[in-house]
Amino acid sequence: MITLYTMAYNEEFLIQHMIDHYRVRFPNCNIIIYDNESTDNTYNIAINNNCEIINYKTNNQVDDLKLMNLKSNCWKSSKTDWVLVCDVDEFLDINKDQLLSEQSIGTTIIKPDGYDMVNFEDNYDIKNMKYGYRHSRYDKCCLFNKKFINEINYSAGCHDCNPQGIVNFNKNKYKLYHYKFINPNLFIKRGECTFKRLSDINKKNKWGSQYERTSKEWLDIFEERKSKSIKIID
Numbered sequence: 648m649i650t651l652y653t654m655a656y657n658e659e660f661l662i663q664h665m666i667d668h669y670r671v672r673f674p675n676c677n678i679i680i681y682d683n684e685s686t687d688n689t690y691n692i693a694i695n696n697n698c699e700i701i702n703y704k705t706n707n708q709v710d711d712l713k714l715m716n717l718k719s720n721c722w723k724s725s726k727t728d729w730v731l732v733c734d735v736d737e738f739l740d741i742n743k744d745q746l747l748s749e750q751s752i753g754t755t756i757i758k759p760d761g762y763d764m765v766n767f768e769d770n771y772d773i774k775n776m777k778y779g780y781r782h783s784r785y786d787k788c789c790l791f792n793k794k795f796i797n798e799i800n801y802s803a804g805c806h807d808c809n810p811q812g813i814v815n816f817n818k819n820k821y822k823l824y825h826y827k828f829i830n831p832n833l834f835i836k837r838g839e840c841t842f843k844r845l846s847d848i849n850k851k852n853k854w855g856s857q858y859e860r861t862s863k864e865w866l867d868i869f870e871e872r873k874s875k876s877i878k879i880i881d
Contacts, residue, residue, distance in 0.1 A: 649729040659688040672742040708846035755795040759823040761785020778876040835865040
């Protein structure tokens with residue numbers, strides 16, 4: 648019923664969880680992964696789960712201009728009407744029956760309520776993470792029907808968009824779980840890695856400038872998110 652498009656760089660920890668999440672909700676979904684020159688086991692995990700892999704190169708840099716263009720256009724040749732464009736750490740909680748129900752009442756684009764999921768335990772067990780911080784920046788229009796939406800027009804960072812076509816948002820509420828605050832050490836490591844990989848175009852436009860932080864500043868953000876989180880998954 649849907650084709651899922653995601654972009655990955657060294658996502659061996661999360662990618663299996665992401666695949667499992669969507670294959671439970673959409674058992675026959677096609678998953679296409681644009682791999683940005685990963686050096687870990689991302690590629691093998693994806694292949695072993697019958698995902699399609701497309702390589703794209705940015706000279707080992709975070710290039711939001713290329714990413715913006717990719718996310719705004721990669722879905723246009725999809726063989727399914729419904730397409731889902733997300734990052735590996737974004738888990739949209741909607742299933743086939745719910746989407747069919749939305750489609751039956753004329754919905755053409757799903758805009759969920761976004762949450763930063765936060766692990767309260769000193770481990771890496773994302774399956775038991777029940778708490779989250781409401782973060783409207785993750786109210787991302789990532790699932791839409793290309794039969795009616797002919798352009799999505801993501802902005803830098805791909806949080807915001809300007810969809811063109813017949814735009815009818817969902818009538819019911821759905822959650823998008825963003826798994827960034829899994830473990831303090833992993834959170835710091837990923838933030839520092841992203842900052843080191845920022846391209847000249849990113850630096851020029853100050854895209855990703857929020858990644859220029861010390862380890863203590865990253866840890867403070869983690870603790871701040873934890874202090875404001877509430878239970879959102881039973």
